[in-house]
Amino acid sequence: MAKKKEQEFADLGLGTKAQDKNARFINRDGSFNITREGLGFWESLSIYHTLITMRWSKFIMYVLLFYVVANIIFALLYMGVDMEGLAGHKGESFTEHFWEAFFFSAQTITTVGYGYIHPSGIAANTIAAIESMTGLLGFALATGLLYGKFSRPKASLVYSKNLLIAPYRDINGLMFRMANARKSQLIEVEVQVVLSWINDHEKKTRDFKALKLEREKINFFPTSWTIVHPIDEDSPMHGITQAEFDARDAEILIILKAFDDSFSQTVFARSSYKHHEAVWGAKFVPLVKDGVSKSGEIVMEMHRLSEYNTVGLN
Numbered sequence: 166m167a168k169k170k171e172q173e174f175a176d177l178g179l180g181t182k183a184q185d186k187n188a189r190f191i192n193r194d195g196s197f198n199i200t201r202e203g204l205g206f207w208e209s210l211s212i213y214h215t216l217i218t219m220r221w222s223k224f225i226m227y228v229l230l231f232y233v234v235a236n237i238i239f240a241l242l243y244m245g246v247d248m249e250g251l252a253g254h255k256g257e258s259f260t261e262h263f264w265e266a267f268f269f270s271a272q273t274i275t276t277v278g279y280g281y282i283h284p285s286g287i288a289a290n291t292i293a294a295i296e297s298m299t300g301l302l303g304f305a306l307a308t309g310l311l312y313g314k315f316s317r318p319k320a321s322l323v324y325s326k327n328l329l330i331a332p333y334r335d336i337n338g339l340m341f342r343m344a345n346a347r348k349s350q351l352i353e354v355e356v357q358v359v360l361s362w363i364n365d366h367e368k369k370t371r372d373f374k375a376l377k378l379e380r381e382k383i384n385f386f387p388t389s390w391t392i393v394h395p396i397d398e399d400s401p402m403h404g405i406t407q408a409e410f411d412a413r414d415a416e417i418l419i420i421l422k423a424f425d426d427s428f429s430q431t432v433f434a435r436s437s438y439k440h441h442e443a444v445w446g447a448k449f450v451p452l453v454k455d456g457v458s459k460s461g462e463i464v465m466e467m468h469r470l471s472e473y474n475t476v477g478l479n
Contacts, residue, residue, distance in 0.1 A: 192437070193436055195435040195436055217313050217314055235270075235274060236267055236274060239270040240267040240269075241263075243270065250284060251285065252282065273296045273297055274296050274297070276301070316428070318425055320345075321345070322343050322344065322345060322346060322421070323467070324470075325342040327341075327444045327447075328442055329473060330396075331478075332448065332476060333395055339402060339417070341417075343389065344465070349425055349426060350425075352384060352385055352386070352423065352424050353382070354386045354421065355421070356390075357381070357419075358418070358419055359373050359420070360372075360375075360402070361373050361416045362416070377394065377399065379392075380393075389470065411440045411441070416438070416440070417437060421434040447473040447475055452469055
């Protein structure tokens with residue numbers, strides 16, 4: 166059975182070729198540390214995926230940028246066919262004409278249409294018709310993207326900054342801590358931890374070994390969870406020193422699966438620790454505050470998630 170499990174994680178789908186020192190397979194935020202070269206622009210283009218996965222601040226910036234640029238383009242088009250095509254304009258200078266055309270464009274693209282200025286003639290009406298359709302399609306797409314970002318099921322977990330090698334019962338254990346950053350409830354939480362390190366420095370190949378955990382599954386995840394791998398005689402880390410752990414460019418890969426009660430869907434999360442993020446001879450401080458809040462709730466001091474005390478190893 167052990168041999169079968171070791172073969173199952175022969176490369177984990179990440180390949181067995183060793184990369185440069187300290188290069189990750191999985192970034193701390195769960196993204197894969199991989200870039201693709203040699204593909205054509207259209208082959209690698211994925212606008213929906215890019216927009217749906219980018220940070221909210223960046224997404225809002227792109228939406229506002231598109232809105233402003235689109236209005237500038239249409240304002241210049243209206244000016245290009247002569248401002249006489251916009252009946253009701255009062256400006257005389259170029260700047261006044263531009264701002265009148267810009268705000269008329271903003272009213273048209275949003276289909277507000279105040280009526281202070283209106284298109285006159287075939288050319289201006291044609292541009293206004295095209296802009297109205299552009300606005301309808303653009304805002305429909307923006308609405309769909311907003312819904313997609315809000316409704317996208319995603320586990321929002323926070324991890325301890327460091328991986329610890331700490332005393333565990335009569336032996337030592339490899340451990341890290343994580344917590345649910347949201348108020349949503351995660352149930353039936355399962356985690357897999359895989360050790361990746363160089364097995365042959367000359368051939369530059371890596372091994373992937375599944376680490377046996379103290380507990381691989383919990384039913385509820387309202388507080389924090391300290392994941393522990395006992396470093397016993399069956400552990401691939403048994404007898405490994407810190408110097409050897411570093412020399413073999415070890416990386417601990419974390420794969421989590423849970424059911425999110427808010428979305429009623431299964432969510433996934435990934436992260437990793439590199440060997441230089443491991444602290445040997447340390448133990449996490451308690452995360453749950455003594456006593457309860459005034460309303461009778463258990464208090465988790467999340468700012469202490471990564472705090473630890475130095476201890477001796479067994």
